[in-house]
Amino acid sequence: MTESANPERVLLHYLDQESDLCDIENYVADGGYVTAKRVLEEMSPVEVIDTVKESGLRGRGGAGFPTGMKWGFVARDTGKPVYLLCNADESEPGTFKDRLLIENDPHQLIEGMILSAYAIGSESAFIYIRGEFRKGYDILCHAVEAAEARGFLGEKIFGTEHTVGIVVHLGAGAYICGEETGLIESLEGKRALPRIKPPFPAVQGLFGCPTIVNNVETLACVRHVMEKGPSWFKGIGPEKSPGPKLFCVSGHVNKPGVFELPMGISLRELIEVHAGGVANGRALKAVIPGGSSVPILRADEIDLAMDFDSVAAAGSMLGSAGVIVMDEDTDMVATLRAIAHFYHHESCGQCTPCREGTGWLETILLRLESGEGTEADIDTLYSVAGGMLGTTICALSDAAAMPVRSFLDKFRDDFLGSLAPAEG
Numbered sequence: 001m002t003e004s005a006n007p008e009r010v011l012l013h014y015l016d017q018e019s020d021l022c023d024i025e026n027y028v029a030d031g032g033y034v035t036a037k038r039v040l041e042e043m044s045p046v047e048v049i050d051t052v053k054e055s056g057l058r059g060r061g062g063a064g065f066p067t068g069m070k071w072g073f074v075a076r077d078t079g080k081p082v083y084l085l086c087n088a089d090e091s092e093p094g095t096f097k098d099r100l101l102i103e104n105d106p107h108q109l110i111e112g113m114i115l116s117a118y119a120i121g122s123e124s125a126f127i128y129i130r131g132e133f134r135k136g137y138d139i140l141c142h143a144v145e146a147a148e149a150r151g152f153l154g155e156k157i158f159g160t161e162h163t164v165g166i167v168v169h170l171g172a173g174a175y176i177c178g179e180e181t182g183l184i185e186s187l188e189g190k191r192a193l194p195r196i197k198p199p200f201p202a203v204q205g206l207f208g209c210p211t212i213v214n215n216v217e218t219l220a221c222v223r224h225v226m227e228k229g230p231s232w233f234k235g236i237g238p239e240k241s242p243g244p245k246l247f248c249v250s251g252h253v254n255k256p257g258v259f260e261l262p263m264g265i266s267l268r269e270l271i272e273v274h275a276g277g278v279a280n281g282r283a284l285k286a287v288i289p290g291g292s293s294v295p296i297l298r299a300d301e302i303d304l305a306m307d308f309d310s311v312a313a314a315g316s317m318l319g320s321a322g323v324i325v326m327d328e329d330t331d332m333v334a335t336l337r338a339i340a341h342f343y344h345h346e347s348c349g350q351c352t353p354c355r356e357g358t359g360w361l362e363t364i365l366l367r368l369e370s371g372e373g374t375e376a377d378i379d380t381l382y383s384v385a386g387g388m389l390g391t392t393i394c395a396l397s398d399a400a401a402m403p404v405r406s407f408l409d410k411f412r413d414d415f416l417g418s419l420a421p422a423e424g
């Protein structure tokens with residue numbers, strides 16, 4: 001299979017640079033911060049929001065919510081500060097794109113945050129970075145200090161009347177800290193227990209103030225939308241799901257890694273061309289297209305455009321674009337048990353269906369994996385997962401249940417094959 005047209009890399013531009021873009025001197029020499037200065041001098045915040053709306057940018061954190069529309073929900077004129085939070089918790093298994101952006105091009109993110117903060121009327125922004133990402137934390141702290149020293153962050157930035165400050169906050173080392181209201185609770189110094197919505201953060205978020213939470217890749221995209229214009233962004237990939245996209249490919253492939261490609265690239269091309277195909281000459285068995293929490297696809301379902309709407313139409317989700325590839329020798333029972341263990345461990349325990357359901361899923365899967373399961377266990381697994389869908393405060397419960405239902409729908413024979421032999 002041949003490679004489709006591969007436009008200029010923008011998010012992973014650092015790969016095409018000889019100099020280290022973590023150094024602010026190099027970033028500035030490469031044209032960095034010119035866009036932020038120009039926009040703050042020449043455009044109003046409403047014009048920035050309209051530009052991002054026009055670009056069609058959809059959030060890269062998982063749900064694909066239109067970014068400009070979300071910004072438009074910010075409650076204005078409340079007399080309270082408005083906060084911008086960058087979600088750098090990146091804990092979804094199979095997802096490792098935000099870490100690359102942070103560790104190799106932190107100023108791209110900071111510039112995107114300056115533009116986004118300006119658009120929503122926020123003078124105080126935070127980067128909430130996963131507790132285990134110590135290296136990225138140090139790089140970001142250093143980058144923020146360098147930008148402050150240059151007058152790009154702080155008061156009267158770029159010689160304008162505008163103030164934007166960024167605080168880098170090391171997270172609490174739990175998956176649930178990435179759920180936006182759990183993140184807000186954690187940033188307030190409490191346990192990351194997700195909040196019931198509404199009210200949504202745009203109305204009542206951090207410290208009860210209007211707050212926007214955006215993913216690292218989303219905010220990095222804003223820098224390029226404002227530099228190159230909405231038509232450039234909209235011209236890449238499908239009309240309703242446009243832009244450059246980072247795809248993380250892991251598992252049984254020859255060349256695992258992060259690939260910047262147009263949204264809507266075919267899953268087959270991503271695996272067979274960019275990731276070098278299934279390793280060791282084996283056949284493909286299954287693919288999880290968007291991180292461990294989304295429904296699995298069979299090998300015969302990979303002629304699929306990788307954009308939010310097409311993957312949803314195929315019964316799964318693009319999610320965080322964490323593509324996990326499994327070859328013909330993969331033990332589906334053991335794989336699902338490992339996924340179930342993760343969600344059981346990470347459930348915050350507030351909601352009964354999630355707290356109890358994740359435990360039941362893991363217990364039954366352990367029984368099946370050890371060869372002691374029965375056919376009734378498979379039915380119970382399916383029905384427990386069904387009771388966990390759409391009944392809880394946050395989406396972790398759905399994230400735990402959806403893989404179970406899809407593994408059983410698509411690989412039931414693998415589960416039947418694991419059963420204890422009938423007695424007599």
Ligand SMILES: Cc1cc2nc3c(=O)[nH]c(=O)nc-3n(C[C@H](O)[C@H](O)[C@H](O)COP(=O)(O)O)c2cc1C
Nearest residue numbers: 059060061087089090091178179180214215218395
């Ligand atoms: C359990 C759970 C974990 C999440 N983890 C992350 C995460 O690590 N990073 C992220 O950007 N979004 C994560 N999200 C999605 C966020 O709640 C939020 O939708 C996202 O940060 C919004 O950014 P976006 O609009 O730019 O996509 C998670 C959601 C759930 C339910």
Ligand code: SF4
Nearest residue numbers: 348350351354392394
């Ligand atoms: S769904 Fe699970 S993780 Fe989310 S709030 Fe409820 S118990 Fe906590």
